[in-house]
Amino acid sequence: MSVIETKNLTKSYGKSRGIIDVNLNIEDGEVFGFIGPNGAGKSTTIRTLLGLIYPTSGSATIFGKNCIDHPEIRKEIGYLPSEVFYYDNMKVYDLLKYSASFYKKDCTKRINELAEIMNLDLKKKIDDLSFGNKKKVGIVQGLLHEPKLIILDEPTSGLDPLMQQRFFELIDQENKKGATVFFSSHILGEVQKMCNRVAFIKEGKIIKLEKMSTLQENSYKRISIEAKSNIPKGIFNINGVNDLKIKDNTASFIFRGNINSIIKSISQIELSNISIDEPDLEEIFMHYYAKED
Template identity: 35%
Template structure:
């Protein structure tokens, strides 16, 4: 079942097109990764989803209905931006309780658990908080909400590695409860750990959408080869990248559509070992962006 669906979202600011024909859907109980570098159009797309801006064209649908026909649709969404701003003279605890009251949530036990796990001092005023602590207040409030769609835009900015892991754990917990999560990030390892499906955006356009396993056709296979022979000729083959050989071990990447040719070539050598490493999201991402920038 589709919780959120974007159909051809385009947003222009004068002559500048920030996003163009952006379309994807997020299903019930899934983590959807939305990746791209700064300026690619991620935040503009999210602002269109939450109603902060109106798209020039296209449609946002929530639970199968256009949001323009749902005046109260925002109650179904919890949004955490990458740079959280809070009321300076309220304490963190007061802000969290305010958002709880707004959503009708009275689960103080869960609130206290989250505050403890995120290591937040709720008695301090927000004006004294670091960026990371402001982020914690917003994340705790989002996880406490009754929203069935959680939107995180660069959510771990300012968090230390321990708090990043705490965030990851609660994302998966929300998913297990049937909530849907849109995770927008430029941290590829974070998306790779959490996302069921991903969309890659470049220069305002979606260039690929799908499960990670479905995108392996556009990535490169990473090989480690142990051999006493010189594999320099293999390193010069079309589709072979980042070749290096030292001490009886060669390492290189191969375009997926050239794997058959490279394996055929390797049969001519005396091999002591051949190891294939799984492709990474970074390989997919960088191959697209290298192509877009004209890099090899």
Template identity: 35%
Template sequence: MSILTLENVSKHFGKVRAAENVSIDIREGEVFGFIGPNGAGKSTTIRMIIGALKETSGTIYFKGGDIKKSRRYIENISYVPGDVNLWPNLTGMEVINFFMKMRGFKDVEMRDRLIEKFRLDARKKCKTYSKGNRQKVALISALLSDADLLIFDEPTTGLDPLMERVFHQEILAARDAGKSVLLSSHILSEVEKLADRIAIIREGKIIETGKLADLSHITRIEYILSSEDDLSFLEGKNYAHDFRSEGKNTHLMVDNDKVADFMSDISACRITYLVTEPPKLEDIFMRYYEDKS
């Protein structure tokens, strides 16, 4: 069952079309990745979802009902932006307790568990917090609710790798508990670990939707290899891109859906070294831009 549906949603600022006919469908109990380069329309779309912006056209549905006609919609969502501002003279605990009270959420054991797990010193005033600690307060507050839909816009900005892992664990736990998550992120590895499905937005339009594994046609993998044989013949292959030699090593990008052809071509070579680099989000976008230009 769908929990959130955007049907041909657009937002225009004069002649600027920040979002154009955006249609996505988020199901109950799934993590939905929402990715795209800066300025693609992610934040504009999310602001329409949370009601901070009014759409120019189109409709947003929550559990089948138009959100504009739902009085309790806002109570059923929890949102964390990428850049969090908190009340400077309140402590982290006071902020967390305030949000809990607003939502009528009384599970103090869960609160204390999350504060400990995120290693937050909740006794300090927010004005003393680093960006990462401000982010922790917001993430903890968002998780301490009965909201059916959690919305995160670049949520791990400012967190160290250990805290990123904690966040990932809590998101998966929320999903397993039946909650839905909309995750906007520029970190491909984060999306790969968490998202059941993704949508890629470019210039305000959705260009791909589905499971990341099903979008292999727009990804490339970097290979670094050495051989006792001349590998320059690879440069002329239609699957090879950004071919270059650095010392004894040959670097090239290979289309993910042509890896079998690449492996077949080098099978007769005396390879002495071979490593791969996983695809980066920027590579996916560049590939798509090249294909559509």
């Protein structure tokens, strides 16, 4: 079953760009990555999907229901926005108990468990918290009702490395218990660590949707060579070569395709050194962006 489905989802802000014809289909139990630089349209997509802002055209459903027509579906969603704002004079525990009251169930035990995991002091006032600790409050608030769908928008900003690791472990546990996760980020290593599939968004449009295993499979190679003399221009102008950089007797590029074809080109050069590695997700990501320019 599709937990999230969007069809040509578009949000226009007049002269300002929003999102254009976003099509996503996220399955039950999946951890789905939504990747793009700041301003690419990630938060706009999420807010439109949740019915927090209305789409200009297209549609979005969660568990088969439109969030605008069926706001009750939000009880099954845990949402962590990229920036969190609270009533300053409330204590953390009071705020979380107030949040739990919307779900008509006792979340006291759950709040304490999550606070312990995230090392969150429940007795402090909100206005005494650092940005990172406010983000911890948002994480506990988003998970306290054990939602079936967890939507995370830049969730680790403000968290130190130890808390980031605890957060990843917590989300992994929730996923193993059956929660579907929609994870928006511009930090590629986070997505590489957690997700099954990933969609790249640029200037409001989806430019690529791919399985993580496919992105990381051996068909992509980062090749660097050092020759004994200057490398002839045009020797690597073949299909599959991207991000090519040549300077005098050195060259580096990402290659995807039949490895024999690139080895044939390399064999024409008298080499001093060569390295062939797996590119990281960031290099692959930039490759996709460059293709669209």
